[in-house]
Amino acid sequence: xxxxxxxxxxxxxxxxxLHIVLLGLFVVGMDSQSIPxxxxxxxxxxxxxxxxxxxxxxxxxxxxxxxxxDKKRNEEQAxxxxxxxxxxETQNELARKELEFQDQQERAKIEQQQRETKAxxxxxxxxxxxxxxxxxxxxxxxxxxxxxxxxEKRTKADQERKVAEQKQKQAEQDRKKQEDLKQKAEQELKxxxxxxxxxxxxxxxxxxxxxxxxxxxxxxxxxxxxxxxxxAAAKKAETDKKAEEARKVEAERKAQVAEADxxxxxxxxxxxxxxxxxxxxxxxxxxxxxxxxxxxRNWLRPSISESGLQSTLRVTLLPGGDVKQVTVVKSSxxxxxxxxxxxxxxxxxxxxxxxxxxxxxxxxxxxxxxxxE
Amino acid sequence: MTKxxxxxxxxxxxxxxxxxxxxxxxxxxxxxxxALPIALVPFGSEGSVSPVDLSEVIRNDLAxxxxxxxxxxxxxxxxxxxxxxxxxxxxRLLRSEGLVIGNVTSIDxxxxxxxxxxxxxxxxxxxxxxxYQVPASGLRRLAHQISDQIYHAxxxxxxxxxxxxxxxxxxxxADGSKRFALQVSDADxxxxxxxxxxxxxxxxxxxxxxxxxxxxxxxxxxxTEVFVQEMTSGRRSSVASFKGINSAPSWSPDGKKLAxxxxxxxxxxxxxxxxxxxxxxxxxxxxxxxxxxxVWLPNSNSLxxxxxxxxxxxxxxxxxxxxxxSRVTFxxxxxxxxxxxxxxxxxxMVHGVGGKYFIAVQDLASGAVQVLTETGRxxxxxxxxxxxxxxxxxxxxxxxxxxxxxxxxxxQQRLGEAGIDVREPAWSPIRK
Numbered sequence: 001x002x003x004x005x006x007x008x009x010x011x012x013x014x015x016x017x018l019h020i021v022l023l024g025l026f027v028v029g030m031d032s033q034s035i036p037x038x039x040x041x042x043x044x045x046x047x048x049x050x051x052x053x054x055x056x057x058x059x060x061x062x063x064x065x066x067x068x069x070d071k072k073r074n075e076e077q078a079x080x081x082x083x084x085x086x087x088x089e090t091q092n093e094l095a096r097k098e099l100e101f102q103d104q105q106e107r108a109k110i111e112q113q114q115r116e117t118k119a120x121x122x123x124x125x126x127x128x129x130x131x132x133x134x135x136x137x138x139x140x141x142x143x144x145x146x147x148x149x150x151x152e153k154r155t156k157a158d159q160e161r162k163v164a165e166q167k168q169k170q171a172e173q174d175r176k177k178q179e180d181l182k183q184k185a186e187q188e189l190k191x192x193x194x195x196x197x198x199x200x201x202x203x204x205x206x207x208x209x210x211x212x213x214x215x216x217x218x219x220x221x222x223x224x225x226x227x228x229x230x231x232a233a234a235k236k237a238e239t240d241k242k243a244e245e246a247r248k249v250e251a252e253r254k255a256q257v258a259e260a261d262x263x264x265x266x267x268x269x270x271x272x273x274x275x276x277x278x279x280x281x282x283x284x285x286x287x288x289x290x291x292x293x294x295x296x297r298n299w300l301r302p303s304i305s306e307s308g309l310q311s312t313l314r315v316t317l318l319p320g321g322d323v324k325q326v327t328v329v330k331s332s333x334x335x336x337x338x339x340x341x342x343x344x345x346x347x348x349x350x351x352x353x354x355x356x357x358x359x360x361x362x363x364x365x366x367x368x369x370x371x372x373e
Numbered sequence: 374m375t376k377x378x379x380x381x382x383x384x385x386x387x388x389x390x391x392x393x394x395x396x397x398x399x400x401x402x403x404x405x406x407x408a409l410p411i412a413l414v415p416f417g418s419e420g421s422v423s424p425v426d427l428s429e430v431i432r433n434d435l436a437x438x439x440x441x442x443x444x445x446x447x448x449x450x451x452x453x454x455x456x457x458x459x460x461x462x463x464x465r466l467l468r469s470e471g472l473v474i475g476n477v478t479s480i481d482x483x484x485x486x487x488x489x490x491x492x493x494x495x496x497x498x499x500x501x502x503x504x505y506q507v508p509a510s511g512l513r514r515l516a517h518q519i520s521d522q523i524y525h526a527x528x529x530x531x532x533x534x535x536x537x538x539x540x541x542x543x544x545x546x547a548d549g550s551k552r553f554a555l556q557v558s559d560a561d562x563x564x565x566x567x568x569x570x571x572x573x574x575x576x577x578x579x580x581x582x583x584x585x586x587x588x589x590x591x592x593x594x595x596x597t598e599v600f601v602q603e604m605t606s607g608r609r610s611s612v613a614s615f616k617g618i619n620s621a622p623s624w625s626p627d628g629k630k631l632a633x634x635x636x637x638x639x640x641x642x643x644x645x646x647x648x649x650x651x652x653x654x655x656x657x658x659x660x661x662x663x664x665x666x667x668v669w670l671p672n673s674n675s676l677x678x679x680x681x682x683x684x685x686x687x688x689x690x691x692x693x694x695x696x697x698x699s700r701v702t703f704x705x706x707x708x709x710x711x712x713x714x715x716x717x718x719x720x721x722m723v724h725g726v727g728g729k730y731f732i733a734v735q736d737l738a739s740g741a742v743q744v745l746t747e748t749g750r751x752x753x754x755x756x757x758x759x760x761x762x763x764x765x766x767x768x769x770x771x772x773x774x775x776x777x778x779x780x781x782x783x784x785q786q787r788l789g790e791a792g793i794d795v796r797e798p799a800w801s802p803i804r805k
Contacts, residue, residue, distance in 0.1 A: 062433070062561075062562070065787065073442060074445065077442075288399055292400075295401050296402075298468075299401060299405065300405060300406070300407050301406055302529060303440075303781065305718070314396075334529065339493065341401070344401070347468050347495075363397065365397070367396055367398045370402075370404070372404065373402055
């Protein structure tokens with residue numbers, strides 16, 4: 001652009017001499033007809049003298065260059081696409097294998113746990129059975145005791161009944177005897193009028209005495225029966241109370257066992273849930289990385305000299321990996337930069353999605369922070 | 374048992390919190406600055422056919438910038454010309470960042486009604502939509518302006534497709550004589566127009582900040598002489614024809630002054646010429662060395678220039694009012710032909726290594742230097758007005774050709790190659 005040539009400068013001050021010589025040559029070489037003609041450059045009157053350049057050739061050459069470059073770019077793009085595709089396939093394959101491996105480990109772990117749990121439950125069961133058997137024994141003992149009491153009661157009742165019967169018999173005999181006596185006395189009354197009244201009185205006194213005695217015996221028997229009954233009831237209440245207490249203790253023990261069981265089950269379930277969470281988190285991590293790489297590949301950042309640009313986007317995905325919504329949560333302040341981030345999110349669609357529905361569900365809502373470095 | 378219970382509770386609580394906090398946070402760092410895919414649907418046409426294929430010009434502009442990768446025509450799913458005909462889901466499948474549709478209608482065979490729309494394919498939103506009426510002669514420039522709009526909307530940078538390039542061509546005749554021409558073309562190298570012809574060398578074209586004038590050095594009068602020529606009228610005047618060398622003109626940012634290299638005092642030194650008054654002020658005073666190729670720093674009263682005062686050519690900085698110069702380049706033992714990016718961040722220069730010359734940029738703030746080119750015969754770097762690219766001259770098959778490189782070296786472009794020697798390019802400012 002500048003007329004002091006490169007050679008002049010390299011040669012340092014000696015170039016000045018050369019320059020002057022050159023100037024001399026130009027002076028010699030000049031002829032009077034070389035005075036140039038400036039050409040008016042009206043916008044309307046476009047080209048004045050296109051004597052030097054074949055515009056057609058220029059354009060053809062440009063077109064040819066463009067085609068060669070386009071072809072190159074296309075091939076490069078195709079190659080890049082292939083590489084991308086292969087990369088993605090390899091990643092997918094790796095992810096799938098990793099998942100399989102994890103699944104196997106997971107299964108083995110769970111089986112081992114199930115075996116342990118089963119063994120534990122078996123022991124628990126045996127212990128429970130033993131407990132139940134002991135309980136049964138206690139019950140049987142109690143039953144035997146109760147039976148004995150009941151038998152005793154029955155025997156006693158029988159005896160009492162027999163005594164009562166004998167008494168009744170006695171009373172009957174007594175009554176017969178007295179009737180006989182009465183008849184005899186009436187006969188005697190008939191026979192001896194006079195003696196009758198005194199005999200009657202005697203007899204009556206005798207009779208009263210006997211009746212009182214009978215009444216007395218009966219009252220005593222009744223009283224005894226009542227006392228027996230009372231004693232039996234008290235005994236029964238005692239036994240009932242003891243049984244109730246035993247039942248209570250048993251129920252409490254059972255409740256405790258049940259509670260322990262429930263807690264054990266809960267903790268086992270929690271452990272399983274934790275394992276499941278861990279597994280899902282692993283898959284989510286893996287796919288997050290794949291998504292990150294995919295978006296990174298698709299991010300065509302504008303070449304902006306401004307440094308420290310950073311955009312934060314919120315992205316919601318549709319099942320299947322297509323973008324549902326993109327929102328700029330925090331703008332970089334540069335609309336072009338923000339848009340390049342949004343476009344990267346769209347361009348990366350459809351995003352890789354895990355087949356596991358739980359992991360896929362965890363990969364629906366994202367926040368992306370885009371920054372050049 | 375209590376302990377176990379607590380553990381179980383803890384697990385439940387943590388599982389719950391994991392459920393509640395289901396939004397995954399992922400950090401995306403890196404990305405790439407690869408070209409943006411864009412779908413350019415050939416514009417619809419009504420009435421007499423446009424003499425310029427606008428969509429083709431736009432396609433070439435965007436592809437040539439290196440920032441866009443237009444989808445191949447055969448990949449275009451459909452050919453909508455109106456928004457109602459656009460099915461965004463289709464275009465999303467093509468992973469294209471933007472979609473451009475348009476229509477050209479001839480009104481009376483002379484004037485054309487052109488409309489275009491740029492859509493964000495993913496959001497299904499219009500980013501730009503414009504309508505113009507232009508004469509047939511304005512169609513190509515309009516296409517470049519549409520490219521600028523698309524470029525700006527999608528990259529955030531100002532587009533420079535509607536700017537111009539100035540350069541010098543050399544034709545060697547059968548008898549060995551040479552013909553020189555100062556030419557101006559579109560930014561894509563197309564549509565070259567000659568603004569000056571001479572049998573003697575023409576050098577160092579430099580655009581005024583308003584893009585209305587060119588200054589240059591011509592040998593037409595048998596010696597170096599600096600001219601200023603108006604682009605529309607073609608009127609020109611000699612502004613420096615002192616004894617000795619008159620070279621390397623550079624417009625000040627306000628367009629009122631020219632920095633020049635003059636050897637009227639015996640040794641090439643930097644001067645500043647006030648164009649209105651004709652006043653000339655000497656800036657450098659170093660009779661032991663050559664000081665040349667001054668350029669102005671944007672929004673500043675300072676100049677960068679090349680000097681061999683340290684033994685080897687390096688770039689120095691000096692106030693345009695004079696005073697002490699300070700050295701700017703330290704990497705390597707040859708740095709010359711400075712140009713400063715309009716945003717003031719970078720210095721472009723010719724960087725010599727072992728007899729080969731490359732275009733390099735130096736970050737003016739950090740001093741870091743990056744070599745951008747590979748051919749080894751590169752010269753005359755000139756920044757694009759959006760500071761993104763550097764135009765330069767290089768050699769291919771023994772002939773001078775124009776090329777451009779992005780400031781980061783990632784995008785390399787070749788411009789107009791027609792077997793003609795091309796050299797000394799200068800990128801115009803953006804037309805207001």
